[in-house]
Amino acid sequence: MLAAAQAACTAPLLWAQLLGTAHRAMATSLLRVPPPEELLRPLAVPERLLLGPGPSNVPRRIQAAGARQLLGHMHPEVLQVMDEIKAGIQYAFQTQNQLTLAISGSGHCAMEAALFNLLERGDTALVAINGIWGQRAADIARRLGANVYELLKSPGKYFTLQDIEQGLVQHKPLVLFITHGESSTGVLQPLEGLGELCHRHGCLLLVDAVASLGGAPIFMDQQEIDVLYSGSQKVLNAPPGSAPISFSERAREKLLKRKTKPPSFYLDMGWLANYWGCDGEPRRYHHTAPINSFFSLREGLAMLAELGLETSWERHQTNCTQLCQGVLDIGLELFVEEEKARLPTITTVRVPEGYNWKDITAFLMDNHGMEIAGGLGPTVGKVLRIGLMGCNSSSANVERVLRALQDALRCCQRSRL
Ligand SMILES: *Cc1c(COP(=O)(O)O)cnc(C)c1O
Ligand SMILES: *[C@@H]1O[C@H](CO)[C@@H](O)[C@H](O)[C@H]1NC(C)=O
Ligand SMILES: *[C@@H]1O[C@H](CO)[C@@H](O)[C@H](O)[C@H]1NC(C)=O
Numbered sequence: 001m002l003a004a005a006q007a008a009c010t011a012p013l014l015w016a017q018l019l020g021t022a023h024r025a026m027a028t029s030l031l032r033v034p035p036p037e038e039l040l041r042p043l044a045v046p047e048r049l050l051l052g053p054g055p056s057n058v059p060r061r062i063q064a065a066g067a068r069q070l071l072g073h074m075h076p077e078v079l080q081v082m083d084e085i086k087a088g089i090q091y092a093f094q095t096q097n098q099l100t101l102a103i104s105g106s107g108h109c110a111m112e113a114a115l116f117n118l119l120e121r122g123d124t125a126l127v128a129i130n131g132i133w134g135q136r137a138a139d140i141a142r143r144l145g146a147n148v149y150e151l152l153k154s155p156g157k158y159f160t161l162q163d164i165e166q167g168l169v170q171h172k173p174l175v176l177f178i179t180h181g182e183s184s185t186g187v188l189q190p191l192e193g194l195g196e197l198c199h200r201h202g203c204l205l206l207v208d209a210v211a212s213l214g215g216a217p218i219f220m221d222q223q224e225i226d227v228l229y230s231g232s233q234k235v236l237n238a239p240p241g242s243a244p245i246s247f248s249e250r251a252r253e254k255l256l257k258r259k260t261k262p263p264s265f266y267l268d269m270g271w272l273a274n275y276w277g278c279d280g281e282p283r284r285y286h287h288t289a290p291i292n293s294f295f296s297l298r299e300g301l302a303m304l305a306e307l308g309l310e311t312s313w314e315r316h317q318t319n320c321t322q323l324c325q326g327v328l329d330i331g332l333e334l335f336v337e338e339e340k341a342r343l344p345t346i347t348t349v350r351v352p353e354g355y356n357w358k359d360i361t362a363f364l365m366d367n368h369g370m371e372i373a374g375g376l377g378p379t380v381g382k383v384l385r386i387g388l389m390g391c392n393s394s395s396a397n398v399e400r401v402l403r404a405l406q407d408a409l410r411c412c413q414r415s416r417l
Contacts, residue, residue, distance in 0.1 A: 088301025107231035110243035121145035132377030181212025186348030195224025
């Protein structure tokens with residue numbers, strides 16, 4: 001019986017034959033759950049142009065880095081790659097912060113790392129909500145037992161310094177959360193003066209830059225941002241699973257003053273700082289890092305360094321402007337009215353009247369091999385979201401998506417109102 005099973009595993013048969021063998025082996029086996037047929041077929045991954053709000057396409061160079069042979073998570077070569085990632089994040093964030101590293105997880109994981117470490121039960125947090133990301137930050141902060149106050153703005157709008165100051169005066173929070181690139185609405189939040197304002201009111205500034213990093217200017221140190229995080233799969237064009245984060249000296253002091261340990265061991269910045277060589281102590285095992293994701297992130301950051309941040313910002317801005325103009329030219333409307341408030345990485349287009357957004361996204365997927373997305377949170381049913389990020393922010397893609405949209409407007413069914 002064992003021999004038969006082994007033969008089934010090792011014999012170089014086509015999957016169809018393999019299935020037959022597996023089934024015959026089952027007849028005499030103790031196993032009640034047979035080998036799943038779908039796993040005996042080859043992995044299927046079609047070519048697709050990813051122009052949604054993330055992930056974006058992964059260029060060959062980054063794919064190749066992720067496919068390299070594994071090394072141990074404490075091997076000096078891996079620690080070296082981690083140091084290189086740290087330098088790359090310091091460049092991308094424009095910061096000298098020592099406490100800079102990549103969280104082993106997606107953007108949400110970095111959001112949790114920021115909030116889990118900054119907040120303790122009873123601390124007051126003010127969360128600026130103009131889309132889904134503020135809603136989620138408020139949810140996470142409440143789970144931690146923080147006193148959460150919400151500062152609301154309608155989707156499609158950003159917060160002014162006056163809005164923020166009112167909230168700071170009224171609620172005296174320890175932390176302000178705000179989203180730089182609000183990818184559910186397509187809004188770019190101005191950061192100028194925010195850090196200084198927060199500090200004048202004894203508050204730390206926490207900024208979500210998952211959708212904006214590399215696409216819109218951020219100067220963590222000059223803008224006095226205390227905690228900044230991003231993700232790997234948007235402008236950086238790496239697979240999801242490792243998320244840049246950095247803490248200012250002020251934020252680090254708050255961590256040191258905590259009365260209780262952060263509720264997550266996995267996301268404890270004290271442990272992570274040590275593993276990432278940020279605390280001057282010998283590095284200790286904390287968890288087995290996603291080493292291949294680190295290889296990919298390293299290459300994503302290297303490509304950004306080679307291109308140059310300013311060129312990257314400019315490219316996203318000009319290609320986005322071109323897309324916005326094209327959208328208006330084909331008779332569609334943009335969700336964010338004020339031009340300077342448009343996020344250069346993700347553009348929100350109003351769903352044209354009489355159409356169902358799902359028909360349009362499905363049409364692009366089926367007929368153009370292209371992903372764009374519908375709305376999220378407050379914009380569900382109202383917008384289409386088009387992302388031009390990193391290597392996909394190109395004039396060719398602007399043309400492609402505009403042609404595909406026109407095609408969809410012609411072919412998708414339109415209800416008569
Ligand atoms: C995509 C995104 C996230 C979440 O990132 P995941 O990698 O999906 O966890 C958080 N914030 C913003 C602004 C985003 O655009
Ligand atoms: C989008 O990214 C993929 C992966 O790098 C690349 O192959 C493709 O050419 C890009 N699209 C365009 C037209 O820029
Ligand atoms: C769009 O990005 C490409 C790089 O892919 C760049 O060469 C081009 O100048 C940008 N387009 C515009 C209109 O600036």
